[in-house]
Amino acid sequence: LRESPEKKEEKERVRHALLRATLRLAATHGYASLGLREAAREAGIAPTSFYRHFQDMGALGLALVTDLVEPLVRELVGVAQQAAASGQDALVAVVERSMAAVADDPELLRFVVAEYGGAFASFRAALRSQLSALTAALHVASPGAVPTFAAEAAVVLLLDGVGRALEADPTARGVIKEQLVHTMRKLLTNPAGVRA
Amino acid sequence: LRESPEKKEEKERVRHALLRATLRLAATHGYASLGLREAAREAGIAPTSFYRHFQDMGALGLALVTDLVEPLVRELVGVAQQAAASGQDALVAVVERSMAAVADDPELLRFVVAEYGGAFASFRAALRSQLSALTAALHVASPGAVPTFAAEAAVVLLLDGVGRALEADPTARGVIKEQLVHTMRKLLTNPAGVRA
DNA sequence: TGTACATCAGTGAACGCGCGTTCACTGATGTAC
DNA sequence: TGTACATCAGTGAACGCGCGTTCACTGATGTAC
Numbered sequence: 001l002r003e004s005p006e007k008k009e010e011k012e013r014v015r016h017a018l019l020r021a022t023l024r025l026a027a028t029h030g031y032a033s034l035g036l037r038e039a040a041r042e043a044g045i046a047p048t049s050f051y052r053h054f055q056d057m058g059a060l061g062l063a064l065v066t067d068l069v070e071p072l073v074r075e076l077v078g079v080a081q082q083a084a085a086s087g088q089d090a091l092v093a094v095v096e097r098s099m100a101a102v103a104d105d106p107e108l109l110r111f112v113v114a115e116y117g118g119a120f121a122s123f124r125a126a127l128r129s130q131l132s133a134l135t136a137a138l139h140v141a142s143p144g145a146v147p148t149f150a151a152e153a154a155v156v157l158l159l160d161g162v163g164r165a166l167e168a169d170p171t172a173r174g175v176i177k178e179q180l181v182h183t184m185r186k187l188l189t190n191p192a193g194v195r196a
Numbered sequence: 197l198r199e200s201p202e203k204k205e206e207k208e209r210v211r212h213a214l215l216r217a218t219l220r221l222a223a224t225h226g227y228a229s230l231g232l233r234e235a236a237r238e239a240g241i242a243p244t245s246f247y248r249h250f251q252d253m254g255a256l257g258l259a260l261v262t263d264l265v266e267p268l269v270r271e272l273v274g275v276a277q278q279a280a281a282s283g284q285d286a287l288v289a290v291v292e293r294s295m296a297a298v299a300d301d302p303e304l305l306r307f308v309v310a311e312y313g314g315a316f317a318s319f320r321a322a323l324r325s326q327l328s329a330l331t332a333a334l335h336v337a338s339p340g341a342v343p344t345f346a347a348e349a350a351v352v353l354l355l356d357g358v359g360r361a362l363e364a365d366p367t368a369r370g371v372i373k374e375q376l377v378h379t380m381r382k383l384l385t386n387p388a389g390v391r392a
Numbered sequence: 393t394g395t396a397c398a399t400c401a402g403t404g405a406a407c408g409c410g411c412g413t414t415c416a417c418t419g420a421t422g423t424a425c
Numbered sequence: 426t427g428t429a430c431a432t433c434a435g436t437g438a439a440c441g442c443g444c445g446t447t448c449a450c451t452g453a454t455g456t457a458c
Contacts, residue, residue, distance in 0.1 A: 007454070011401070030228030030315035037444060047445080049402050056445085113313045117359050119226035119306065124363070153379040156356040157349050163313050167320070183349040187379055191387050203421070207434070233411060243412080245435050252412085 015053045017043040019064055022057075023107040031061060031111065032119065065126045068108055072101060073130045080137035090141035091154075091184055094134070098158060099177050102165045113163040131155055144190025154184040211249045213239040215260055218253075219303040227257060227307065228315065261322045264304055268297060269326045276333035286337035287350075287380055290330070294354060295373050298361045309359040327351055340386025350380040 021042035025034050036057055037047045054060040076094055083093035102109050115123035116131075139151035161180035165173045217238035221230055232253055233243045250256040272290055279289035298305050311319035312327075335347035357376035361369045 007400085014401080026315060028315060028317075030226065032226030033228040035444065036446090045401095046403050048404080048447090051446085052401050110315065114310075114315050117309045117313050117356075119222060119224060119310050121224075121363075147375075147378075149375040150379055150382070153353050153356070153375075156353060160313075160349070160352040167317075179343075179345040179349075182343075183346055183383060186346070186382050191382075203432095203434085210434080231411065232413090241434095242436050244414090244437080247413085248434050 011053075014043070014045060014049075015063075018045070018050070018053055018060060019067060020107075022060055022064065023068070023111055026114075027107040027110045031115065061120075061123065062126075064111065065123070065130070069112055069127065070130055072105075072108065072112075073134055076101075077133050077137045080134070080141055084137075084141035090138060091188060092181055094138065095158065095161070095177055095181050095184070098162055099165055099173055102162055102173070103170070106166055109162050110166055113159055113166070116159055131159075134158075138188060142188040146188055146190050150187045154187045157184050157187070207249075210239070210241060210245075211259075214241070214246070214249055214256060215263060216303075218256055218260065219264070219307055222310075223303040223306045227260075227311065257316075257319065258322075260307065261319070261326070265308055265323065266326055268301075268304065268308075269330055272297075273329050273333045276330070276337055280333075280337035286334060287384060288377055290334065291354065291357070291373055291377050291380070294358055295361055295369055298358055298369070299366070302362055305358050306362055309355055309362070312355055327355075330354075334384060338384040342384055342386050346383045350383045353380050353383070 018039055021044075022031070022034060022039045025038060025042055034057060036050050039057065039060065040047045040050045054063065076097055079093050079097045080090040083090040112127060116127045118124065135148070135151045135155045138154055139146070139148060142151065157180060161176055165176050168176055214235055217240075218227070218230060218235045221234060221238055230253060232246050235253065235256065236243045236246045250259065272293055275289050275293045276286040279286040308323060312323045314320065331344070331347045331351045334350055335342070335344060338347065353376060357372055361372050364372055
């Protein structure tokens with residue numbers, strides 16, 4: 001028996017509400033402290049309905065990465081590749097899109113920044129894995145021959161810049177953006193110039 | 197009435213046990229998820245005895261920063277200043293001392309890395325405040341005229357390097373250390389040379 | 393077409409459990425004189 | 426010096442509460458024929 005599109009959509013809607021509710025609460029109280037009942041309450045469903053979507057909060061956390069973080073990183077990688085292909089500055093494009101993401105979805109970005117260095121090894125591994133694609137994209141788009149770890153360091157600065165932007169007044173984000181481009185550029189540029 | 201040194205010492209001993217127990221648990225499960233009873237159990241005292249030392253877990257968390265993180269950062273600042281004063285490389289000195297701290301007290305450093313970008317705004321503010329002293333020390337010790345935000349970025353890389361070292365095989369920490377010196381140097385060096 | 397059956401997201405009641413917190417007490421130690 | 430009192434870290438019992446989880450049920454929707 002196959003489900004109808006309408007039922008699937010409705011189920012997906014509630015599942016998404018649970019993910020968003022968790023992000024909302026995690027942004028201020030931390031993902032680690034959240035309980036199943038808390039997430040369900042915030043999402044507007046009964047506690048027992050939680051189990052229709054996830055086995056437990058751990059499974060929901062995993063879904064946060066695969067359903068929300070992964071598309072975001074994929075988009076940033078696409079932005080980098082598109083910029084590089086059209087002769088534009090991939091670094092600036094990625095930073096600007098990242099700052100737009102901070103404005104669009106601060107809760108998701110707080111989650112990424114928090115769990116990237118957080119106590120949960122599974123989150124750390126998953127996020128590092130995701131971000132390695134962005135590292136690679138920035139690496140190939142950078143002029144000259146910079147080592148891989150320099151591109152990794154640039155992504156680390158990007159994450160920190162996102163964290164700073166999350167706390168900053170929106171008007172102060174322009175300064176953060178410029179400083180971020182400056183420091184990332186230092187890491188992604190071979191001072192000896194293009195001598196490939 | 198003043199307390200005797202012996203009683204003070206004993207009280208301090210239990211207080212320290214609570215702080216260490218919390219760090220131990222926080223390293224794997226996250227500070228945010230910890231409860232008062234959990235910390236007391238790990239420290240080997242009755243739950244009610246917790247209140248003889250801290251009002252709640254929030255007060256204990258604050259003490260983690262002031263009692264443990266602050267001295268650590270102070271030591272790193274001292275290392276930087278001492279190296280600079282004796283004509284040695286402050287950057288290398290700080291990185292090496294940081295790596296030693298990873299080996300000495302991984303739980304404390306996991307806490308610092310986790311809460312630096314974590315969901316608790318009070319921790320973020322406290323840690324940024326602490327680390328600004330290290331940023332300043334590295335800034336004045338760096339040759340040429342680099343902007344302040346470049347020194348801040350270097351400290352961000354240091355924190356990330358600490359996080360990587362925490363997860364790495366001890367034999368792989370040498371590589372991390374060298375890459376860290378390399379990338380931090382890029383940020384702390386003015387490519388135009390010393391033209392003060 | 394209508395009718396009988398299957399699926400399944402959502403739910404309320406109920407459970408046992410660990411939580412934070414209060415309270416009164418103990419016993420070791422310090423102070424007064 | 427001895428004796429009476431004060432301080433205070435540690436404790437066990439007890440509390441009310443919210444937690445995760447189970448269960449049986451509802452009702453809307455899909456399928457079979």
